[in-house]
Amino acid sequence: MKKVKGLFLILYVVALTACNSNDDGVQAGIEIPGITITDDADCCSAEEALNTYNFLQTVQLVPELTTEIDGKYNVYVYTKTGGFHTGYNDIYFVSTKKETGNYIKDLTVTSNSPLMYMSKMNMYHSTPVSDKSRIVNYDYLAVKRVWVSFLMNTSENGSWTYSYEVDVLGKTGGMEKKDIVVSALPDGQVWLKSFKVGDDTFFLSLVNPTDWKTGTNNIKAYVSKKSNPITTPYALATETFTVDIDPRMPDMGNHTSPNNTPLIKQEDGSYQGSINLTMTGRWRIHLTVKDAQGNVVAGGDDLSDGFSSLFWEVTI
Amino acid sequence: MLTVLLCTIFLSDTVTTEKVQSLDEVVIVSETGRGRKRSVKGQVASIDEHLSELKNVSLVRRGSYAWEPVVNNMQTERLSTTIDGMKIFYACTDKMDPVTSYVESGNLQSISLNSGLDGNPQATGNIGGSLDLKLRKVGFDNDPFHTSLSVGHEWNGHLQVYGADAALSSHRTYLNVGAFYRHADNYKVGGGEELQFSQFQKVNVFTNAGLRLAKKDMLEATLIFDRATDVGYPALNMDVAKAEGLITSLSYKHLFPKASWETKVYYNHITHEMDDTKRPDVAIHMDMPGDSWTAGIYSLLMTALKQHDLSLNYDLYYNRLFADMTMYPGGAAPMYMVTWPDVGTLNTGVALTDNISIFRNQSLRLSAKVAWQHQKLNNEEGYHALKVFFPGMTDAYHQTTARFAANYQFSILNSQFSIGTGWGSRAPTVTEAYGYYLNNTFDQYDYIGNPSLKNESAVELNGTAKFSTLNSQLSIEGNVFLFSNYIIGHFETRLSPMTVDAEGVKVYGNISHATIANVSLSWNWQITEHLQWNKKVSYSSGRDADGDPLPLISPISWQSEWIYQYQRFQAQATIKGNARQSNYGEKYGETAAKAWTIMNLSAQYQFKVQSSKFIVRAGVENLFDKQYATYADWNHIPQKGRNIYLNLTLTL
Numbered sequence: 001m002k003k004v005k006g007l008f009l010i011l012y013v014v015a016l017t018a019c020n021s022n023d024d025g026v027q028a029g030i031e032i033p034g035i036t037i038t039d040d041a042d043c044c045s046a047e048e049a050l051n052t053y054n055f056l057q058t059v060q061l062v063p064e065l066t067t068e069i070d071g072k073y074n075v076y077v078y079t080k081t082g083g084f085h086t087g088y089n090d091i092y093f094v095s096t097k098k099e100t101g102n103y104i105k106d107l108t109v110t111s112n113s114p115l116m117y118m119s120k121m122n123m124y125h126s127t128p129v130s131d132k133s134r135i136v137n138y139d140y141l142a143v144k145r146v147w148v149s150f151l152m153n154t155s156e157n158g159s160w161t162y163s164y165e166v167d168v169l170g171k172t173g174g175m176e177k178k179d180i181v182v183s184a185l186p187d188g189q190v191w192l193k194s195f196k197v198g199d200d201t202f203f204l205s206l207v208n209p210t211d212w213k214t215g216t217n218n219i220k221a222y223v224s225k226k227s228n229p230i231t232t233p234y235a236l237a238t239e240t241f242t243v244d245i246d247p248r249m250p251d252m253g254n255h256t257s258p259n260n261t262p263l264i265k266q267e268d269g270s271y272q273g274s275i276n277l278t279m280t281g282r283w284r285i286h287l288t289v290k291d292a293q294g295n296v297v298a299g300g301d302d303l304s305d306g307f308s309s310l311f312w313e314v315t316i
Numbered sequence: 317m318l319t320v321l322l323c324t325i326f327l328s329d330t331v332t333t334e335k336v337q338s339l340d341e342v343v344i345v346s347e348t349g350r351g352r353k354r355s356v357k358g359q360v361a362s363i364d365e366h367l368s369e370l371k372n373v374s375l376v377r378r379g380s381y382a383w384e385p386v387v388n389n390m391q392t393e394r395l396s397t398t399i400d401g402m403k404i405f406y407a408c409t410d411k412m413d414p415v416t417s418y419v420e421s422g423n424l425q426s427i428s429l430n431s432g433l434d435g436n437p438q439a440t441g442n443i444g445g446s447l448d449l450k451l452r453k454v455g456f457d458n459d460p461f462h463t464s465l466s467v468g469h470e471w472n473g474h475l476q477v478y479g480a481d482a483a484l485s486s487h488r489t490y491l492n493v494g495a496f497y498r499h500a501d502n503y504k505v506g507g508g509e510e511l512q513f514s515q516f517q518k519v520n521v522f523t524n525a526g527l528r529l530a531k532k533d534m535l536e537a538t539l540i541f542d543r544a545t546d547v548g549y550p551a552l553n554m555d556v557a558k559a560e561g562l563i564t565s566l567s568y569k570h571l572f573p574k575a576s577w578e579t580k581v582y583y584n585h586i587t588h589e590m591d592d593t594k595r596p597d598v599a600i601h602m603d604m605p606g607d608s609w610t611a612g613i614y615s616l617l618m619t620a621l622k623q624h625d626l627s628l629n630y631d632l633y634y635n636r637l638f639a640d641m642t643m644y645p646g647g648a649a650p651m652y653m654v655t656w657p658d659v660g661t662l663n664t665g666v667a668l669t670d671n672i673s674i675f676r677n678q679s680l681r682l683s684a685k686v687a688w689q690h691q692k693l694n695n696e697e698g699y700h701a702l703k704v705f706f707p708g709m710t711d712a713y714h715q716t717t718a719r720f721a722a723n724y725q726f727s728i729l730n731s732q733f734s735i736g737t738g739w740g741s742r743a744p745t746v747t748e749a750y751g752y753y754l755n756n757t758f759d760q761y762d763y764i765g766n767p768s769l770k771n772e773s774a775v776e777l778n779g780t781a782k783f784s785t786l787n788s789q790l791s792i793e794g795n796v797f798l799f800s801n802y803i804i805g806h807f808e809t810r811l812s813p814m815t816v817d818a819e820g821v822k823v824y825g826n827i828s829h830a831t832i833a834n835v836s837l838s839w840n841w842q843i844t845e846h847l848q849w850n851k852k853v854s855y856s857s858g859r860d861a862d863g864d865p866l867p868l869i870s871p872i873s874w875q876s877e878w879i880y881q882y883q884r885f886q887a888q889a890t891i892k893g894n895a896r897q898s899n900y901g902e903k904y905g906e907t908a909a910k911a912w913t914i915m916n917l918s919a920q921y922q923f924k925v926q927s928s929k930f931i932v933r934a935g936v937e938n939l940f941d942k943q944y945a946t947y948a949d950w951n952h953i954p955q956k957g958r959n960i961y962l963n964l965t966l967t968l
Contacts, residue, residue, distance in 0.1 A: 187648075188648060188649055213697065213700065214652075214653065214654075214697050214700055214701045215697070215699075215700025215703055215704060216700065216703060216704055216707070249651065251600070251643075251645035251648050251651065252600075252643070252645075252814055252815075252816060253813075253815075253816040253817070254812075255813065255814045256812040257704055258705065258811055259704065259705075276704040278653065278704060278753070278814065279651050279652060279653035279701070279753075280649075280651055280652040280653070281643070281648070281649055281650065281651025281652065282645075282648050282651075315648075
């Protein structure tokens with residue numbers, strides 16, 4: 001029965017692709033829900049708009065951060081889940097013209113300022129953020145990305161607000177101290193760790209663990225430095241470090257994988273290396289931070305299990 | 317002819333040799349004189365017990381079920397096993413299911429073994445030898461109706477065996493059907509202690525059918541369904557919940573005046589599910605299923621031309637092997653890995669065999685095969701995981717293998733001599749090339765396959781000499797295999813094991829050369845008309861490139877048996893044993909097996925009641941209830957203690 005179904009499916013697919021190949025010759029007008037394509041030079045072409053639209057289908061709107069500027073433009077904020085969690089979060093900004101709904105290419109995020117209020121201690125602090133907004137991809141120039149790496153989740157101990165400022169076609173707008181909720185990551189996921197060198201506190205934000213699969217993966221991280229005052233968003237550290245990684249599976253007798261390469265600072269300020277994961281499950285990535293001279297400045301110590309006490313945790 | 321190379325054991329009580337007149341199927345006749353080899357337990361014996369009757373064969377035992385045949389001290393990876401010429405591959409990454417476990421004695425007419433590089437036409441990669449399990453087919457123009465029942469019981473472990481089969485035959489059609497059931501509880505080792513997790517249960521049904529389309533054209537079909545459940549493996553950390561095999565084939569045969577031509581298409585599927593839920597103290601519960609699919613075709617032309625007996629075979633098969641493992645640590649996320657990355661192997665080859673009679677007292681046998689195969693790793697996740705260890709690997713490989721063997725035989729007066737030589741190569745197995753963290757409980761290492769392995773090859777030299785007098789026969793046989801690029805696990809201290817408590821990781825690699833040699837001496841003495849005394853002693857040696865012993869090589873083994881036969885009664889007493897394993901593969905994690913000696917007694921009696929023929933067999937194995945383990949008992953699990961058995965076969 002299954003096979004018969006499979007055969008029908010194949011026929012169906014063949015039929016479909018047959019139709020599609022017929023259509024290929026004709027550049028039918030692109031229709032995007034809610035968007036009227038005009039010759040407006042500020043906005044996306046039909047193709048750019050479609051790419052942008054498709055990208056936005058892969059992320060979720062954060063409704064409380066939507067605003068408008070000058071009564072003419074809308075500003076929308078997206079994240080992967082429509083919310084925030086502890087550790088590294090990508091935040092995407094898009095602006096549209098109200099009349100056409102089309103995306104505006106000239107958008108810059110000029111301020112990206114999370115702030116936590118610690119109710120018990122009655123104090124405020126910020127958290128690591130990206131230095132400036134970047135385009136996500138040349139295929140959708142209208143989307144701008146920043147990131148925030150939240151130190152902790154919203155709880156009875158503290159709450160978060162988020163402020164941002166954007167520049168759309170020369171007009172400035174944004175939001176001021178909007179309450180947001182930062183949820184905790186599930187067990188087995190710890191993507192942000194800190195270490196101290198002298199009086200300075202640094203933060204290690206792991207960027208891309210959700211992309212990882214069994215096999216060889218690119219590993220990307222940022223090293224940020226605590227600001228003074230601490231209410232200023234924490235910028236990337238100007239110091240240069242090297243971070244050795246040692247992935248281990250605590251549930252498998254600290255099984256490890258070979259040929260991992262250390263995180264090395266790149267021109268764009270990020271740290272990149274490669275990590276090999278031999279299976280899915282919970283991995284602890286034990287870290288050893290070295291300064292530019294190669295001296296170990298953090299981690300690299302041996303806990304009772306023989307591994308560095310400084311580690312991220314990832315479950316794939 | 318060539319009895320030295322080919323020996324066959326017959327399983328069926330009524331050996332239905334197909335009529336030879338038309339080259340329909342030539343049964344390879346084995347031992348001359350009194351009787352072909354068969355197990356003292358008759359048809360009720362397990363496949364494994366039948367296999368152990370074969371020359372040069374020993375069995376690696378991980379429990380009471382599904383033993384792994386070893387020929388000339390070489391295991392599965394250096395052997396070919398076919399079922400009536402059909403390729404079939406096991407589905408368990410831990411070798412819990414050698415393919416011989418997916419048939420039942422009652423399915424078979426015989427098992428034939430070609431020692432060394434001279435394989436049966438469908439065999440590829442057979443350096444140590446090739447086994448072909450010949451299915452039971454009543455054939456055309458045989459007795460119109462025939463049925464048999466067998467029942468067996470063994471007291472140790474309460475093994476029960478029930479089997480029933482029937483055969484119909486006419487000029488135009490024939491049909492065999494049968495059903496078999498085996499069940500065993502834990503057995504007791506010598507001394508009376510029960511060995512936990514040594515139980516098993518198995519059901520098997522089969523049918524073979526033939527239809528004559530025209531005078532010289534016939535169709536034959538086979539269907540075997542075999543299912544073992546609740547199989548314990550006391551030597552391993554896991555048991556098996558289910559091991560299921562479906563074996564099907566359809567063949568077309570045409571007879572020419574002096575030739576026969578058979579073309580068979582076949583398909584088989586094996587599903588294997590390991591199970592650790594019944595074990596106490598399991599650190600991490602694991603699911604480890606495996607699947608093997610094989611579809612193939614072969615076309616065999618056999619002809620006799622003057623003094624030549626020729627066979628030409630073309631075969632092609634496609635096999636897919638997939639296995640994965642999911643581990644469930646308490647509370648944390650499950651861990652998953654692909655252990656066999658859905659490897660598709662397309663293999664095709666041509667084989668030619670020629671038996672040439674030269675004068676009356678000399679003969680020459682030549683056989684050769686060339687095969688080419690292409691492998692593709694179809695599972696992305698498994699491929700990327702392996703790539704961690706072999707960054708330069710690709711997802712497709714191909715290999716060419718070949719074998720060639722020649723054997724010359726001559727007899728003078730009362731003596732027979734033969735010498736033979738051969739060269740052959742094999743491609744690495746899926747486990748050796750692409751296996752991923754396969755834990756081997758033999759040496760407690762995790763094994764990782766190596767996609768860059770070279771083909772292994774060997775030169776074989778063999779010889780026999782037989783001297784006969786009026787009532788006795790002395791024979792000396794020997795063979796030596798000189799390997800190049802011998803494949804074995806290499807220590808890889810840079811890698812960390814996956815299995816908790818494993819000693820470390822080994823990666824398969826080639827060693828430049830290795831040698832395996834076997835020699836045996838046997839003496840059969842017909843003392844009186846009714847009494848025969850057979851003795852046999854064998855010695856084997858296996859050495860790696862450094863001259864160190866290879867693992868799983870038999871120590872000196874010996875056997876002495878007395879057979880008394882009077883009319884329809886036969887009794888047999890056997891004493892057999894092994895010397896201490898002095899040359900054991902210490903380097904490869906093997907520990908020495910101790911010396912042992914046991915005695916077995918058996919008797920059988922045949923009688924007729926009206927037209928029904930009864931055979932009663934009874935015996936005692938390990939009469940003195942010795943506790944012992946052979947070198948091939950995985951992790952030295954002890955063999956059965958004293959075991960009394962009784963079985964009955966009734967033929968209507």
